[in-house]
Amino acid sequence: MSTRTSSSYGADASGLICGFRFGAGGHGTALSAAEALLWLNQDPPGGTAEQGFVWLHFNLAHAAAEKWMRENVTLSDQFYESLRDSSRSTRVELDDDMLVAVVNDVHYDFAFEPSDISTLWLSVGPRLVVSARLQPLRSIDRLRDAVKRGASLNSSVELLVHLMHDQGDVLVNIVRGTTTRVDGIEDTLLAGRLEKKRADLGSLRRLLVRLQRLLAPEPAALFRLLKKPPAWIVEDDLQELRQSTEEFNLALSDMAALQERIKLLQEEIAGRVAEANNRSLFVLTIVTVLALPINIIAGLLGMNVGGIPLADHPHGFWIVVAIIATFTLVAAWFAFKRPRE
Secondary structure (H helix, E strand, C coil), X not given: CCCCCCCCCCCCCXXXXXXXXXXXXXXXXXXXXXXXXXXXXXXXXXXXXXXXXXXXXXXXXXXXXXXXXXXXXXXXXXXXXXXXXXXXCCEEEEECCEEEEEEEEEECCCCCCCCCEEEXXXXXXXXXXXXXXXXXXXXXXXXXXXXXXXCECCCXXXXXXXXXXXXXXXXXXXXXXXXXXXXXXXXXXXXXXCCCXXXXXXXXXXXXXXXXXXXXXXXXXXXXXXXXXXXXXXXXXXHHHHXXXXXXXXXXXXXXXXXXXXXHHHHHHHHHHHHHHXXXXXXXXXXXXXXXXXXXXXXXXXXXXXCCCCCCCCCHHHHHHHHHHHXXXXXXHHHHXXXXX
16 A cells, blocks of 8 residues: 555544434534444344445545554455555445445546545445545545535435546546646647646646546446346435436546647647748858858968969958859849749
């Protein structure tokens, strides 16, 4: 796992950031880790949706978080393996009648940098949802705020669907912000004042490529889940999960279109830079050609050997100047001559 250097501010002694119990009405009630364990141990196993479920959100930067989860709640081995898995692609898989989700999200203080992307791990069961992250993330914080404001979640899968909707909204906002930046760069390009905007395009394109690679759900894992879901997931939740995935893919399609637009802008800028370089090279060539006659004649007359013509002629200087001017005009005529189509 990554080195846990992030701040554990906001978590209790067990590493719990927040906990909620969702009853029959779907509204969340805040509870501590001890209260969650008491509820899970008192309710009979295999409880129905009317009995509700518990959501526990942990900070993995806290040293006690994983230890508390291993000792107090039953989670699948695949969940703990995913915490150390080098593959961070977004996916939802079924393991031991529980859903294990790996979701990539942007940091809460996202600043349009490729490094501002981190991972959220979830274990979703019929009565318990456990989420864990290393750094504050936007989508999960939006979900927590929505629960505090009274959002109704009637099942654990509905919480996962709500999280995916929030992540899709965050992604749409990123696309909008990136589009605004690209519009500004395009306006600068049309005005002929590029300055340092070329590097900004490359940074934005790298950000979009990384977001698309990490956020795009693995279709194979999701297809297996939707084809053979566990018995405790109702059909309505499956339909919502399928719909949220489709909406997410639409946002990724918009991101791909924005990448293509940035690519075209980069090609336009590269073409303009090449044209400017060609003009500079042409001017340098013209200067070299025009200076060639005077350099040759000056070199010949400056050899300091006997027999230099016009050395004793009273108008020798002006004759040489006339010869140089004539050759320069001829060279300029050849240099500026344009072939006609």
